[in-house]
Amino acid sequence: MARIEPNKVTKVAIVGTGLIGAGWAALFLANGLKVHAIDPAPDAEVRLHDTIRSMWGSLRELGRTSQPTPPLDALSFSSTPGAELASAQLVQESAPEKIEIKQQLLSDIEAWVSAETIIASSTSALLIGDIQAKARNPGRCLAAHPFNPPHILPLVEVSGGPKTDDEVLDWAMSFYEWLGKTPVRLSRQIEGHIAGRLGAAMWREAVSLVDQGVATVADIDAAVRNGPGPRWATTGCHMVYHLGGGDGGMANYLAHLGESQQRRWDSLGTPTLTAELCEKLTEGVTKDLGERSIASLVDERDRKLVQIMQSRG
Ligand SMILES: NC(=O)c1ccc[n+]([C@@H]2O[C@H](COP(=O)([O-])OP(=O)(O)OC[C@H]3O[C@@H](n4cnc5c(N)ncnc54)[C@H](O)[C@@H]3O)[C@@H](O)[C@H]2O)c1
Structure with a gap:
């Protein structure tokens, strides 16, 4: 099956729903995407709903959505990666900044997603080359680092590791642009991006x-x-x-x-x-x-x- 075009994406997953994951979730929902969220924290789902509601006013003022309230019916939730990931066209991982957690999560995510799914990490200062090192299909893994707060500021820094496919970076640049972000592509990975x-x-x-x-x-x-x-x-x-x-x-x-x-x-x-x-x-x-x-x-x-x-x- 061919990978979906970046401007036809309908369903994404976010892994980690803290400060950054919630910002991504709000932005994805404002763009009309279906979002599946994953986070093991006991209060994570309630916290995510509250945070998205609190971010919605800014998204409206920025003209990113005309909906008066966030479409929370387009948001599903689970505590661990599972079958819901099979239909996600992009997974945006925003879990804690620890290499062991990100490598393990990548392995768990890969067990469920389709071969075409792109997997992006929001990592601030880990190398995507290290995160993708043990992946089954490292070519589809990239770093897509948003600048906080991601629902307001346009910057996303896109970079690949040694095993990332160039076409995946092209896809990501088009996707984030379509999402209304301003992606900047690095020629090579570096801790902390630009x-x-x-x-x-x-x-x-x-x-x-x-x-x-x-x-x-x-x-x-x-x-x-x-x-x-x-x-x-x-x-x-x-x-x-x-x-x-x-x-x-x-x-x-x-x-x-x-x-x-x-x-x-x-x-x-x-x-x-x-x-x-x-x-x-x-x-x-x-x-x-x-x-x-x-x-x-x-x-x-x-x-x-x-x-x-x-x-x-
Ligand atoms: N805070 C920033 O300014 C900022 C900016 C850009 C990128 N980032 C990057 O985004 C990522 C997340 O940072 P944050 O500030 O949102 O952290 P955070 O601590 O606010 O959120 C992390 C979330 O991940 C969840 N989590 C823990 N283990 C998990 C697991 N196994 N699976 C799924 N979720 C899990 C936690 O419950 C928490 O909700 C990091 O990689 C960080 O470097 C942070």
Whole structure:
């Protein structure tokens, strides 16, 4: 049987229904797909329904669905992989970030899916090459890493391991695009993909600045929110310097300020997460929050993210 075309997918499965799995589920449902969800946690089904309901408003505001409430009748649930997987055209695995769990799950999933089913892992920083190492049919396995929160932010980083078929990566790129995402394809697998590595690089320096006593956690976050953050949202991090070079663009910037950039790179910090530094970071980030819960901070973030996405058109 031939594999279904990416824009004709009707049924998907999600494995792991935590933060990321729930976001995928909401997005798949908003796109009219039937979803089978798998998670062994005792309260997982109720939690998933609640989370999808709480995400639905953002999906409506983004124009991703016109349905007033999530179509939960299109969502089925089981605690372990089973016969429901036979009709899934894509499995999106978002289970805990542990290689043993992901390898075992892949083996369990492969026992039920059809030969054509694509299996994508949301892994943040494991290598898909390691996850697929013991698979029966590793060619159909890939990493498709969403950027949190997946129901709002468009980025999906697509990469294959040494055994992934190129046509599977082509299929995945088309599928996520059809889903309304913005997939970016890596030429090779790497821990943390692109965005996670860039985030890690920037956070490393932010932590180093705290460690050296240069500024407080709050002031460093304020600097990002009021300067580079909004600018990156419009240009990316390379284009910033092309525009920073005046009429001569990037070439002028590099000729004029490349040396000072190199000096800054050479002075960047490499902090170690000692117990003392961890305490400083935790205290710093919670200092002005009072009684505010994480849930209310996430709500506020998501509201603002929706506004940013709407303003980008
Ligand atoms: N949190 C993020 O910002 C983020 C972003 C992108 C990708 N990811 C990746 O997504 C994956 C999930 O991360 P998360 O933050 O949603 O974690 P999470 O802890 O919120 O959710 C994990 C879920 O997997 C379930 N689970 C445990 N064992 C399982 C099993 N054997 N089968 C099926 N489900 C099982 C848990 O009950 C839980 O609901 C990880 O690989 C992570 O690297 C995370």
